[in-house]
Amino acid sequence: MPRNRNAVLSQVLTVAQMRAAEQDLIAAGTSVEALMEKAGHGAGAYVHRISAGRSVAVLCGPGNNGGDGYVIARHLADRGVAVQVFAPLPPGTAAAAAARAAFGGTIHEGIPGDLPHGEVFVDCLFGSGLTRALPDDLHALLVRLAARHHRRVAVDLPSGVESDSGLPLNSALPTYDLTISLGAWKHAHFAMPAAAMMGALRLIDIGCGAVPGVPHVLARPYLRAPAADAHKYRRGLLAIVGGAMPGAALLAARAAAHAGAGYLRLIAGAEPDGIPADLVVVRADPGEALEDGRVAAVLIGPGLGRDEAARVRFASVVRCGLPTVVDADALMILHPAPGVGPGMIFTPHEGELAALERAYGLPGIGHKRERAVALAAASGAVIVAKGADSLIAGPDGRLLLAPRASSWLSVAGSGDVLAGIIASRLAVTRDPWTAAAEGLWLHGEAAARAGAAFSATGLADCVAPALGSLL
DSSP states (O other): OOHHHHHHHTBEEOHHHHHHHHHHHHHTTOOHHHHHHHHHHHHHHHHHHHHTTOOEEEEEOSSHHHHHHHHHHHHHHHTTOOEEEEESSOOOSHHHHHHHHHHOSOEEESOOSSOOOEEEEEEESOOTTOOSOOOHHHHHHHHHHHHTEEEEEEESSOTTBOTTTOOBSSSSOOOOSEEEEESSEEGGGTSTTGGGGSOEEEEEOOOOOOOTTOOEEOOOOOOOOOOTTOOHHHHOEEEEEOOSOHHHHHHHHHHHHTTTOSEEEEEOSSOOSSOOTTOEEEOSOHHHHTTOTTEEEEEEOTTOOSSHHHHHHHHHHHHHTOOEEEOTHHHHSOOOOTTSSTTEEEOOOHHHHHHHHHHTTOOOOSOHHHHHHHHHHHHOSEEEEOSTTOEEEOTTSOEEEOOOOOGGGOSTTHHHHHHHHHHHHHHHHOOHHHHHHHHHHHHHHHHHHHOSSOOHHHHHHTHHHHHHTTO
């Protein structure tokens, strides 16, 4: 697939943007029925593979999402799969009515008392346009059908989820093994708490065009091995400014050593123990140590502390004007001033994001993506808003949404590892946006390779194979 098509398929649309994209296809000569056929055929192929020929129950709503369900059911029946269709409401659109008529099989109407036990349940009750809670009878039917099947698939979105916010509109909604998005990704696919309900994510291309200025999904980066004539300084000298608690800085350095920088230098605060042989330690004022013109990037924050000595060290880093990753304690003592922000990467978790919003006089309301974009614009920094639904926001309004990573990342020190990876990539690339994107992707890939119940040290040691997978 051409890379420009990949870029189109990575865009994330609001409900209004998705409707406009579909209208553009219709205006260009594609019928609603043809779009429904393409979406239903693609989704049906995934359901067929999951069912392995075993029974499938499809719950169809009144709108075009329900029409997709009828198309899915027809394609499964054509392949010899035993399909039962449940339609508590009649079709409300002409395309859905046509898809129902084309199915030709048995349809259980209304709210049946007896429900089947089977292999795969397909939720096509409501799609991405839902803005209010499901009525009690439909919610109960959805929950009962889901509970009676071993595998559950949501088409476009799980019913009962608001697409633009990722918020559940009902309590006690089912969880799914697979969610198949139609046409484009929606914000709920990457926003908590909805993202935790969806299982694996797949996308069906129905031909939508590019929409300017929208967010995109964080993609696998393209990296190259160092040039044949590379040396340690050309690959990037990263200075890590330590503080009162040196363990966190050493952990960040361990991750950075595996992420591509050619030379690591720790500007120590407290004397660290267990210094690896390949880490150069300098005991000096950061301002003096950073006068070395070969330093490509700086990391400050892990283990820095929040006392007056920490503030002095942070001020020295700001004065040097180098590309800098600002993490952990440094985010909590940051005060907006000339030079604080532009050329920097801030890596806040939720509590640090709120503290930064207060520092910059921002209201701190809205979706996480809106808050991160506002902070990036106010500060001039690239914002890596980390958490279960991490994202990257740029001062120019760009936004990348990260696919949900391993929940085993919820371990002490994983943020120090992320900071070290991003800082290492900043030393290599000299570009904050590129470094943030590459670093966040490598962090997620390292977690996938680390498996279950890893420590932060184990995570750091998986950065090298994660990077190697890109070469």
